[in-house]
Amino acid sequence: MAEKITMTPNFIQNMIEEDLKNGKYTEGIHTRFPPEPNGYLHIGHAKSICLNFGLAEYNHGLCNLRFDDTNPTKEDTEYVDSIQEDIRWLGFSWGNRKFYASDYFDKLYDFAVTLIKKGLAYVDDLSAEEIKAYRGTLTEPGKESPYRNRSVEENLDLFARMKAGEFADGTKVLRAKIDMASPNLVMRDTVIYRIAHVKHHRTGDKWCIYPMYDFAHPLSDAIEGITHSVCTLEFEEHRPFYDWLLDSLDFDPNTRPRQIEFARLNLTNTVTSKRKLRQLVEEGYVRGWDDPRMPTISGLRRRGYTPAAIRNFCKEIGVAKADSIVDVSMLEHEVRADLNENADRVMAVLHPLKVVITNYPEDKEEWLLADNNPVHGGHRFVPFSRTLYIEQEDFMEEPPKKYFRLKPGGEVRLKHAYIIKCEEVVKDAEGNVVELHCTADLDSKTGGKTAGRKVKGTIHWVAEKTALPAEVRLYDYLIETDENGNVPKDFIAALNKDSLEVIDNAWIEPSVKLTAAGTHYQFLRVGYFVVDPDTTPDHLVFNRVVGLRDSWAKVNK
Known part of the structure; x- marks a missing residue:
């Protein structure tokens, strides 16, 4: 129960x-x-x-x-x-x-x-x-x-x-x-x-x-x-x-x-008609009843929503006599609140940019202590080596003011690791940035002489040598509603063509290897994700559950 x-x-x-x-x-x-x-x-x-x-x-x-x-x-x-x-x-x-x-x-x-x-x-x-x-x-x-x-x-x-x-x-x-x-x-x-x-x-x-x-x-x-x-x-x-x-x-x-x-439950951006949901399935607009974009319970389960979050949501919206429309962000808020307490933190890079730490030995590998969850505690070790991946958006050649991530000549701290400085930018023939050469303050990790040195930005990363390749599925709302949050009568015409983005070249730290379908993680600085049933020992698949931003919580502060 x-x-x-x-x-x-x-x-x-x-x-x-x-x-x-x-x-x-x-x-x-x-x-x-x-x-x-x-x-x-x-x-x-x-x-x-x-x-x-x-x-x-x-x-x-x-x-x-x-x-x-x-x-x-x-x-x-x-x-x-x-x-x-x-x-x-x-x-x-x-x-x-x-x-x-x-x-x-x-x-x-x-x-x-x-x-x-x-x-x-x-x-x-x-x-x-x-x-x-x-x-x-x-x-x-x-x-x-x-x-x-x-x-x-x-x-x-x-x-x-x-x-x-x-x-x-x-x-x-x-x-x-x-x-x-x-x-x-x-x-x-x-x-x-x-x-x-x-x-x-x-x-x-x-x-x-x-x-x-x-x-x-x-x-x-x-x-x-x-x-x-x-x-x-x-x-x-x-x-x-x-x-x-x-x-x-x-x-x-x-x-x-x-x-x-x-009053029945009506959600923005959501169809809750069995007839319409059946149409989506039978006419191939979704992969099945458990497609993570579907508002079916099986779809929400596969998406990574939790039973506790759904129960809390149902309790929060209460029981009314008059129909109304509930903002779907309220449901997402409950999911985010539950996962914030219960999902372990890991590092994953969805759009990789290679970083070479030029003053770090080529044959060296060390395992750095990282915390799993600030609520429940626990720790793990993450491997560090000379060549890393960071997110492409965490580097800019010509950054705006108050940009605290990596830039030419700038410094950031790698989460759980060292402070690094960008020394050289490598580009391909088309002028695209493909690699960064950096140096590390090798005394700046936990326990080092300069561990307390402050820099304004901290970014996540994974080590190329040990990172696991992963397919990541990013889901958005299946239905685009009108300005009042209502689903249009012609809901097929209102289907969001960008409701699914598949990233097939993501990298994730090796601590997630062989985890079971349904296991939740927070990808640091990215969002909450769940292992999809399509995962095999040789092919990791993750679904994004919700992002880190909580618009409902901000509205209701």
Whole structure:
């Protein structure tokens, strides 16, 4: 499990406390996280996971994992497996309480039969287009189907024959019989069963009719003894049907579930629509669901975001009733704060410039002491030798004022090592700087006679002889949003063509050799990075997690 939950006051917790005060749910609080297994989970689902499992733990209750697998045309066991992995990775456990809506298909069918017997459901022969046309608009009432007043006996017979597979897809549906003049369009005889001769990933070919989500979800909640069915705001207009269904089937008001809606998570520069994310994957705009540019939990994991950072972010943004857009830099701030405490520091050079220390022996190599992390401590040794690599941007021939890095005739300190002075600049035929010749103050390292000598600049480096070659992937936002942070309607046109830069000639100190995928480092003065699963013993691959700058922290000082 994640660390002990502390609950920031919110309106859902207040409602739970009010229910308990009024004597409801005496058996305890029971929530659920109910994903549809039709895609990978994204950062918005992380908010729901943290909320549902957090409410349960805080109130000493239980939280189920339930797959609402009512649409076999879009579902797959791949998604079931990925969802479970994501929840565990975030730090939560459902114990032995993993369920599927398909566990209840027989019961759901019986509930539908009960509604028919009560005169509250009927088999309709209208097509999907006709049903939509008959439904009316927000300003005009709907029109009753010509099949709405079939007898109970005829509806029972037709529904049984639907189940037996006598009818083709789309030829008949079962609808709740409510009110075609209701101001709420959801209540205008909601479709609750449709025909689909499709193999289900769990039930196989047993069924050719499947319950609609709006029908299966509240009844699955009730069957499982859920007390508080927490969902996002788009389901607010569905709540009257949720309650109508439980009323019609005589569930006890003191124990049946209560639906509560909260604002979904909207992030700048981020798409959080499963349909759109699926499009990005299927049309090849990204490498897969776990592409580090994707806002899926698996993509964030591969990018190097940490479970603690995501949980802290979800806690920080809180639970609101109204939709809003959260700046993605707030999430990056939490990632940076976590990695600042937990990631070891190493030196890596992404754009190398060769430096030769001319007064350092050619055959000499020494190992210099370096600190791993200022918070947790620890040390390592880094090798130093005559030929080094530094970052190209750490040298300028004609620097501006207050440039404290290396320049002709200038001095800098090499991190954990010596002070060096640039004596000569070597250029190629095109005039590009390709090599620097420097001298070192060989008494200026730790413990030396001039160790305390001050220079204004300190830069990082790696020794050519022992540095490891690495591929470094620099990720930027996948989506370019408008001035208000909104994702444009044509989000494909808004894709950032520079969202991935691959550097294939980086060098890194040898302490990272054979580290496992998922290991985090701070590359000194560059940013936070993580070892990518593409890494092999002979080919290091790193993803940039976040840079060192923290715009959110600066804004909120």
